[in-house]
Amino acid sequence: MANELLQSISQDADEIASFRARRKIEMDWNHKMSVLEKAENRVRVEGRAEGRAEGLAEVAKNLLKLEMPVKDIAEATGLTNDEVEQLRTYD
Numbered sequence: 001m002a003n004e005l006l007q008s009i010s011q012d013a014d015e016i017a018s019f020r021a022r023r024k025i026e027m028d029w030n031h032k033m034s035v036l037e038k039a040e041n042r043v044r045v046e047g048r049a050e051g052r053a054e055g056l057a058e059v060a061k062n063l064l065k066l067e068m069p070v071k072d073i074a075e076a077t078g079l080t081n082d083e084v085e086q087l088r089t090y091d
Contacts, residue, residue, distance in 0.1 A: 060087050 056077045063073045
């Protein structure tokens with residue numbers, strides 16, 4: 001179908017140039033949309049990871065306030081002992 005269209009307009013240099021320009025605009029647009037979608041997905045994933053980390057930090061801080069051992073907090077949250085200790089100093 002595209003070949004037929006190109007053949008039908010191939011008799012006129014202006015028509016060919018116009019067709020190629022439209023096609024290039026379409027391809028550029030599609031590429032930009034693809035790049036934008038990838039960036040949005042990356043930001044979304046990073047945001048979720050940040051949210052999870054903040055949530056775990058809050059849980060760990062609450063457990064520290066309850067005087068739970070650092071080792072147990074680290075095991076329960078997946079944080080390292082050092083990360084849990086750092087949370088104690090921020091509070």
